[in-house]
Amino acid sequence: MTTPVQLYVYDLSNGLAKRLSLSLTGKQIDGIWHTSVVVFGREIFYGQGILETRPGQSHHGKPLHMIDIGETAIDEDTFNEYLAEISQHYTADKYHLLDFNCNSFTNDVIGFLTGGSIPSWIKDLPSDFLSTPFGAALRPTIDNMFRRPIPGAAPTPATLQPSPAATQAAVNASPNPALAASLLQAVASQAFSPSASVNGTGSSAPAPATQPQTSSSTSTVSAPVHICTNPSSFHSLLRSHRAVIAMFTSATCGPCRMIEPVFEDLAWSKTHGVGKDRVAFVKIDMGVGLGSQVASEFSVRVTPTFLFLLDEQKTYEFKGADSSELRSQTDLLLFQAFPPHPHTKLSFPAVEALSSEPILFTQVPALDSVISKLASFVDGSSSPSETVAAKEKLSQSFPVYLKARFPANKGAQPPKNLSANPQLIASWAEATRTIASVLPAAQLFPLVDLWRLSLLDQPIATWCSAATSQTNPVHIFMSKAIDALHTADMSARNTVLVTLRLLANATSNTALVRSLLSAAGHRAETTKVLVSSLLHADASVRTAAASLAFNVAAYLQKGRMDRLRGDSSAAGMEVEEDGDWEVELVSAVLEALSNETHSEEVGTSFRAAA
Incomplete structure (x- = not known):
């Protein structure tokens, strides 16, 4: 017996993104997408932890799109066990408007249920936004809004405020900074609005708070780092990215906490250049969800272990918190995946002697x-x-x-x-x-x-x-x-x-x-x-x-x-x-x-x- 799986899609900007994005960013963005999974008569989404409600009854209102994803043969009890396990990871303190959000969660859950993934026009929204000069300028502001003053503490409406220093670049980049700031604040508040889980009788009860046991360095997740909690979502990632660097970790692993900042820094720097859309850095916690099954498939038994995969095939593996080895093997994999064009090795002295600086007309008139x-x-x-x-x-x-x-x-x-x-x-x-x-x-x-x-x-x-x-x-x-x-x-x-x-x-x-x-x-x-x-x-x-x-x-x-x-x-x-x-x-x-x-x-x- 199978059960249908749907994806509900909401626009957190309530139409403002579609009307204003071209003038603010230079690129047409039709919505700031929030998604939830609808299965077994429940709508499940991620905000202040993993929350659920009756379909269409969340604080986001009526969904803009209801997409049929397919069917799942997994029973509801197994699904509930899976949600309980990944709730250790999808906690309120890790939520980030761009980096680790509702779409990260739905993509993982749909991978578990069906082996598929959410549409690319939803997954690619953060990179589309950050690829614009306005988006790049707003990045520090958004990071500041989701910075935790105390490790492990969830953001509150009071903390979702950009500092003057963080907003300066955005002010310079926007023709209407007041509008941009208010739009950003509205989206953040809507995305992270306090909600409630709905029990089977229809009454509401506050969603249980989950306090993770993580270090401050891992209380948030870096933007380019994907999170996989099951084999389906991991293989979906392998199919959509030519080069994948996977880190197998666990919550009790001390060396993992030492090497994670290096891994996240590499992810940030290496996914903003050549082949940025085809390079993925992914973390698999062996104690969360079906992470142990992913580890078993690749015969991983200790943490941290790093796998380097090219075209879905493993090319290298090493164990331990060796930052030099991690950097060198990452560079080697990316060189294999995206070798420099042969013309870059040719010498053209006359061309190289030409300045690429623009010709400017700087004379100050009277x-x-x-x-x-x-x-x-x-x-x-x-x-x-x-x-x-x-x-x-x-x-x-x-x-x-x-x-x-x-x-x-x-x-x-x-x-x-x-x-x-x-x-x-x-x-x-x-x-x-x-x-x-x-x-x-x-x-x-x-x-x-x-x-x-x-x-x-x-x-x-x-x-x-x-x-x-x-x-x-x-x-x-x-x-x-x-x-x-x-x-x-x-x-x-x-x-x-x-x-x-x-x-x-x-x-x-x-x-x-x-x-x-x-x-x-x-x-x-x-x-x-x-x-x-x-x-x-x-x-x-x-x-x-x-x-x-x-x-x-x-x-x-x-x-x-x-x-x-x-x-x-x-x-x-x-x-x-x-x-x-x-x-x-x-x-x-x-x-x-x-x-x-x-x-x-x-x-x-x-x-x-x-």
Whole structure:
């Protein structure tokens, strides 16, 4: 006799992630998923320990999806015994919003019941989020929210608060830090809301607290470390990852506690580079669930024991808390699984001599003159009162900040801790949008030049990377330049030229260049501006376009080399590969190079980009 198994899926953000994720992260995320297993007429999930309720009656409300996983031949008594055993591991003190959560639990339980796993679009959500610049910036904040002040103590609503230091990077990365902070707090509270287990009569009783006997170093689980409590979930992991490093441990093993921090550090560093989606570090506690069966299958009898598996086959095994052996064998396995590309061994002195640093336009203009020129354009037009007000707002603070940030005296240093806050940047952007909607493209170049300089300031560039198209000055100016190029409006030559320089400066900020080159961002607009400008009649415009083309090529090449080297610091900053798009760019550069007969400077820039 078999019993059906279902997966209930909830969105902890209640639709906010779907509406706001693209503007906040640059990537579409349809939900912050919470899952539970429904079997034997019970809904079972992980939060403050292992909890259960009647199907659809939890504090998460109505499920967004109800997915049929299959059927299980395991009887309810055996299942209850399994839950009792793994409850030692799935305790409230180990819960982490990204690292060890309800989805970790349901994946393990479904592996036990059916031998399958939860859908990849649920499992991959944390890595998808952390792969964005905004997600990477929020990582310290989330870690701080789930840091335990006392080893073994479960988090409470009072402890789910980010510290000012932990939120600083997130503030700089978000166009709306207040919204981001409130969204994060709401998700965390919903995910970890106190709940109750429901007994067979329908009355509620508090879920029993389980206090694990763990050291402070193991009271939480590192993000890249998978937990397996049964053979089914372990084999599912082997099938979905090419390289697997497994650690067999037990709660009473002293050497295990000594080596676990090394194992977790390795997991963090090695799953953020080459093949990050195909490398897994996994812990199997031989005293939890059916962990002993996994150990028996591989003839593991002592702890700690480390297994190294490639394509589901064991390649090496060693016993004991030897950190040097663990590191060297991990590096060897990853080299076997992901050998460096043969081209990395070739020597190309001329190519290697080329700098990959972007070409930037850093000249500080006479800011008072720029503002005066912009004011004359606004005052000379039949502008509505709100445009005049926008000009006044912009003139009062924007050049003042730029003067302080970029002193005219080259020997002078800007004041310490000088940084534009997001609200101030948003006010400049709104004023810019108002003015740009009225002035013709030919009169926008003073305004573009202000932003061209400002993008060398990292907080401003980062804000622009996450702003919506309607409020993002970079997108507004690109749209104006595209229209001018399409109509061959030579009166807008200055605006097109300064817009290209602005885009070149944008490549100095990783989050902004990724937004400009990402298919989900502004790749189409960036490509139109670049390709059209490469064949422009004006040599200065072609020179600026060649500089932008070089910066784009250098960024893409650096991303490839970082992936080949397994550089973990570059995780989440690469642009998705698109052969057709890259062929379009290369073709435009080659055509421009073949046509260039008037300017050696332009030709040199074209050759570097090519």
